[in-house]
Amino acid sequence: MEFGWTPQENAVRIKAREFLAANLPADWQATAALSPGSQAVTDFSREICPKLHEAGLLLSHWPEEYGGVNASAWEHFIIGEQLWEVGEPRGPQYYNVNWIGPTILEYGTAGQKNYHLGRIREGNVIWCQGFSEPSGGSDLAGIRTRAVRDGDRYVVNGSKIWTSYARLAEFCILVARTGEGKRGVSVFLLPMNRPGITVRPIASVVGDGDLHEVFFDDVEVLAGERLGPEDAGWEVIRYSLNFERVGIPRYALALKTLDRAVMQLQAASAFGPVARQAAADAYASCEGARMMAYEAVDQRSKSRPGSGIASMARYAIVLAERKVADFVLDWAPHLFSSDADPMVATHHKRAIAAGLAAGAAEIQLNIVARDMLGLGVARGL
Amino acid sequence: MDFDYSDDQHLLMTAFESLLERFRAPPPGQHGYVAYSGELQAELAASGFLEITGQPGFGLLEAAMMTEAAAHCPVSVELAASAMLGAALGLAAPVAVAWGVGRPVRFLPVARTVVVIEDGRVTAGTPCADIARPVTGVAAYPIAVLSALPHDARQLSGTEAATVRRRALIGVAAEAAGLMRGAVGHTVQYVRERRQFGQPLGNFQAIQHRLAEDAQLVRACRWLAFRAAYADDAKEAAVALLYAQEAMRKVINDCHQFSGAMGLTLEFPLHLWTYRLKVLQGEAGGRGAQAGSVADQLWPLADAA
Numbered sequence: 001m002e003f004g005w006t007p008q009e010n011a012v013r014i015k016a017r018e019f020l021a022a023n024l025p026a027d028w029q030a031t032a033a034l035s036p037g038s039q040a041v042t043d044f045s046r047e048i049c050p051k052l053h054e055a056g057l058l059l060s061h062w063p064e065e066y067g068g069v070n071a072s073a074w075e076h077f078i079i080g081e082q083l084w085e086v087g088e089p090r091g092p093q094y095y096n097v098n099w100i101g102p103t104i105l106e107y108g109t110a111g112q113k114n115y116h117l118g119r120i121r122e123g124n125v126i127w128c129q130g131f132s133e134p135s136g137g138s139d140l141a142g143i144r145t146r147a148v149r150d151g152d153r154y155v156v157n158g159s160k161i162w163t164s165y166a167r168l169a170e171f172c173i174l175v176a177r178t179g180e181g182k183r184g185v186s187v188f189l190l191p192m193n194r195p196g197i198t199v200r201p202i203a204s205v206v207g208d209g210d211l212h213e214v215f216f217d218d219v220e221v222l223a224g225e226r227l228g229p230e231d232a233g234w235e236v237i238r239y240s241l242n243f244e245r246v247g248i249p250r251y252a253l254a255l256k257t258l259d260r261a262v263m264q265l266q267a268a269s270a271f272g273p274v275a276r277q278a279a280a281d282a283y284a285s286c287e288g289a290r291m292m293a294y295e296a297v298d299q300r301s302k303s304r305p306g307s308g309i310a311s312m313a314r315y316a317i318v319l320a321e322r323k324v325a326d327f328v329l330d331w332a333p334h335l336f337s338s339d340a341d342p343m344v345a346t347h348h349k350r351a352i353a354a355g356l357a358a359g360a361a362e363i364q365l366n367i368v369a370r371d372m373l374g375l376g377v378a379r380g381l
Numbered sequence: 382m383d384f385d386y387s388d389d390q391h392l393l394m395t396a397f398e399s400l401l402e403r404f405r406a407p408p409p410g411q412h413g414y415v416a417y418s419g420e421l422q423a424e425l426a427a428s429g430f431l432e433i434t435g436q437p438g439f440g441l442l443e444a445a446m447m448t449e450a451a452a453h454c455p456v457s458v459e460l461a462a463s464a465m466l467g468a469a470l471g472l473a474a475p476v477a478v479a480w481g482v483g484r485p486v487r488f489l490p491v492a493r494t495v496v497v498i499e500d501g502r503v504t505a506g507t508p509c510a511d512i513a514r515p516v517t518g519v520a521a522y523p524i525a526v527l528s529a530l531p532h533d534a535r536q537l538s539g540t541e542a543a544t545v546r547r548r549a550l551i552g553v554a555a556e557a558a559g560l561m562r563g564a565v566g567h568t569v570q571y572v573r574e575r576r577q578f579g580q581p582l583g584n585f586q587a588i589q590h591r592l593a594e595d596a597q598l599v600r601a602c603r604w605l606a607f608r609a610a611y612a613d614d615a616k617e618a619a620v621a622l623l624y625a626q627e628a629m630r631k632v633i634n635d636c637h638q639f640s641g642a643m644g645l646t647l648e649f650p651l652h653l654w655t656y657r658l659k660v661l662q663g664e665a666g667g668r669g670a671q672a673g674s675v676a677d678q679l680w681p682l683a684d685a686a
């Protein structure tokens with residue numbers, strides 16, 4: 001057990017910082033506040049991701065065969081901290097490198113890997129995640145979208161909701177019912193330009209481009225576009241969610257936001273003893289969340305499943321996000337109610353969704369209770 | 382970064398845990414407020430574990446690991462201050478740490494050294510009966526009130542004092558992490574066994590969620606304390622103790638809540654963890670002092686900067 005960084009890890013952090021200093025435009029913070037799914041951030045992601053790849057910062061943790069250098073999960077996470085801290089210039093493409101790519105690496109056929117991982121590597125492909133439905137939110141087993149097999153293809157009918165980035169996405173990692181009962185679901189890598197797909201944006205407080213409805217009307221998907229075996233969707237989903245839950249080092253932006261709010265208060269001579277306590281408390285929460293996330297990364301770097309630990313980490317992150325958001329609302333409300341610091345807006349939009357996206361906070365607690373505390377399920381009273 | 386034991390740490394902790402083995406349950410017939418074990422204290426002194434920070438390849442992190450592991454036992458023993466301060470400063474174990482004169486001090490009745498941390502100075506000396514009045518309360522530590530500095534008290538140098546201030550916090554944070562792990566682990570076991578409404582209490586989500594939150598807090602406390610020990614750093618020490626003192630307010634109350642009336646009896650060992658935690662809640666000035674210290678280190682006051 002040790003809690004230091006290797007020289008290599010320190011070098012990667014510095015490299016990422018230098019890259020950002022050289023490549024982020026002066027008005028980047030205002031753009032970032034528009035949210036990852038916005039046209040502006042999506043466009044920018046197509047500019048910066050190829051450069052990130054060229055600098056070895058996009059997917060260094062992938063195997064050499066697919067453009068990586070087999071760097072550790074740690075190095076990738078360090079890069080993620082640096083990028084998230086400035087408002088995530090990869091925009092929706094963080095999905096690709098954090099969890100869609102790794103899931104394809106694990107379950108994809110050789111053809112799927114070559115095609116999709118190659119495109120992700122080029123840094124200009126946008127994906128969306130078609131899991132949630134009106135009838136299947138926390139209880140994903142309630143999904144109704146069905147893919148009916150017809151020879152070497154399936155026909156998809158149904159709809160998805162809350163689908164981030166869908167409007168500009170070229171591909172969707174889609175979960176659909178292929179068999180009977182709770183278990184019978186499969187995952188597909190579906191091109192979004194197939195006839196029969198309709199996307200409708202949903203206006204929200206989390207930013208433009210982050211929530212949509214997606215309708216599937218006799219959409220054709222090929223058997224060769226299925227990821228993993230038929231009816232083995234849950235395993236693939238579970239694998240991907242473990243990456244997604246601790247994919248984003250959310251505390252990094254929270255800490256930066258906290259710091260900026262404090263700077264503002266200091267400048268206005270309004271950072272008194274009570275505010276100092278609240279700020280320190282929020283800081284400690286972020287550091288606790290950081291250590292939980294690091295434990296999850298440690299598990300990942302050792303190829304252990306670690307689902308309970310990822311859920312615990314996610315929960316800690318949710319609470320830390322809220323503490324920082326509350327600090328701003330309590331002590332620097334003018335930053336929330338105005339555009340004085342776009343980073344505060346960026347943080348608020350991310351923080352409000354942390355306890356829902358990738359599974360509600362309560363679902364994380366259910367997983368912890370079951371997997372880590374060995375507790376059972378209540379029976380009818 | 383590596384969250385698993387190294388081979389050496391594994392050997393060390395296996396040996397240490399086997400020393401603790403006999404103390405994993407309160408001594409038979411023990412129904413008192415305190416379960417201090419002079420026997421374990423003596424074994425610790427004889428075993429060489431207290432000198433861990435001086436062993437090649439080991440350091441403060443291993444002392445924190447042992448502190449956490451010992452606190453996980455219902456039986457109390459002084460280890461943190463001896464291993465983290467005593468060995469480095471040549472102080473005789475057991476070492477009691479007092480945050481000022483006139484206050485109740487953990488382990489003072491059994492200590493051979495008392496380190497007194499005050500605003501402008503840190504002193505160390507030998508306690509004796511006329512300055513250490515033992516108290517009986519419900520707390521689960523042996524406690525005495527320190528009425529004056531020992532007559533042989535010597536003031537520590539600036540560097541030594543800074544070491545004491547920093548490491549005392551790390552010691553409390555690591556001890557708190559182990560105590561909370563003990564309390565939550567015991568409570569989880571209890572709600573798995575205790576049946577009401579035709580099923581184990583642990584089936585109920587209202588209980589599950591709070592215990593899952595507690596388990597998260599305990600784990601974060603442990604990592605923050607270990608990281609602070611690894612870095613031997615003042616800010617991280619304050620962060621670790623702040624997090625722990627914040628967390629224990631919820632953890633203590635949840636554990637008692639879910640243990641029902643049984644949890645308030647002396648026969649049920651829960652108090653041996655929680656009534657030590659209650660003492661630690663206000664240690665070193667409590668979370669207010671820790672938060673102030675974290676803020677001062679992160680965002681120095683204008684006139685101090």
Ligand SMILES: Cc1cc2nc3c(=O)[nH]c(=O)nc-3n(C[C@H](O)[C@H](O)[C@H](O)COP(=O)(O)OP(=O)(O)OC[C@H]3O[C@@H](n4cnc5c(N)ncnc54)[C@H](O)[C@@H]3O)c2cc1C
Pocket residue numbers: 128129130131132133136137138139161162163164165206210353355356357358359360361362363366
């Ligand atoms: C910003 C954002 C982006 C998203 N992006 C995507 C995306 O790209 N793709 C996608 O597929 N989905 C996406 N989601 C959807 C997300 O996964 C769901 O919101 C989440 O799984 C919860 O489902 P729900 O909203 O239907 O809430 P519900 O399932 O209706 O639950 C509502 C609330 O009830 C409580 N609850 C539910 N079940 C339980 C239980 N068993 N025990 C205790 N409490 C419970 C929780 O507090 C929960 O938040 C996104 C969500 C947000 C907020």
